[in-house]
Amino acid sequence: MLEKIVDGIYKIEGESNVYFLSKENIIIDCGSPSDYLLILTSISSIIDPKEIKTVIFTHLHYDHIANWKIFTNAKFYASKKEIESLGNNRFGTILLTEVADNFNLKLNDISSLDLPDYLTIIETPGHTIGSICLYDSKRKVLFSGDTLFDTDFEFIGRMDLPNSLPKEMPLSLEKLKKLDFDFLCSGHDY
Numbered sequence: 247m248l249e250k251i252v253d254g255i256y257k258i259e260g261e262s263n264v265y266f267l268s269k270e271n272i273i274i275d276c277g278s279p280s281d282y283l284l285i286l287t288s289i290s291s292i293i294d295p296k297e298i299k300t301v302i303f304t305h306l307h308y309d310h311i312a313n314w315k316i317f318t319n320a321k322f323y324a325s326k327k328e329i330e331s332l333g334n335n336r337f338g339t340i341l342l343t344e345v346a347d348n349f350n351l352k353l354n355d356i357s358s359l360d361l362p363d364y365l366t367i368i369e370t371p372g373h374t375i376g377s378i379c380l381y382d383s384k385r386k387v388l389f390s391g392d393t394l395f396d397t398d399f400e401f402i403g404r405m406d407l408p409n410s411l412p413k414e415m416p417l418s419l420e421k422l423k424k425l426d427f428d429f430l431c432s433g434h435d436y
């Protein structure tokens with residue numbers, strides 16, 4: 247259930263993937279509604295979810311945010327653009343009414359998060375207005391959300407959704423191509 251990618255980085259594979267950086271105590275994305283028990287039991291096998299301090303959302307589609315209630319003591323972060331998108335178009339940003347109706351979470355701008363110098367946030371609009379990726383230069387891992395799904399750059403995120411920004415996608419992919427990574431940790435395994 248909990249797969250180790252490299253030292254200190256774990257993956258829970260569900261409808262969408264959740265990642266845990268154990269040394270930094272960071273969760274990346276919270277998974278799909280149907281994966282609540284999977285995520286709860288998987289995370290609980292190595293850490294009390296109450297001890298998680300930081301959750302980063304790559305974007306705010308329902309299948310990446312649904313299980314935020316597992317992390318009762320965390321602060322939650324998304325990009326400023328994604329937070330603004332939520333304010334402007336709640337359903338178009340989350341895409342599922344039952345999640346949108348219950349998502350009463352205080353979101354913080356990712357730029358206010360103090361990360362170790364080997365972890366970088368990369369703004370990658372395209373799949374959504376405010377999608378972000380996270381790059382770990384120490385372990386050469388790229389967390390790509392729904393922007394990129396394979397290392398050949400053939401499978402990329404959908405751009406036909408209400409808060410997509412297709413014209414920005416090529417530039418976002420160029421940013422990712424410049425990164426030196428050995429492991430791609432994407433939002434879904436297709």
Ligand SMILES: [Zn+2]
Binds near residue numbers: 305307373392
């Ligand atoms: Zn998505």
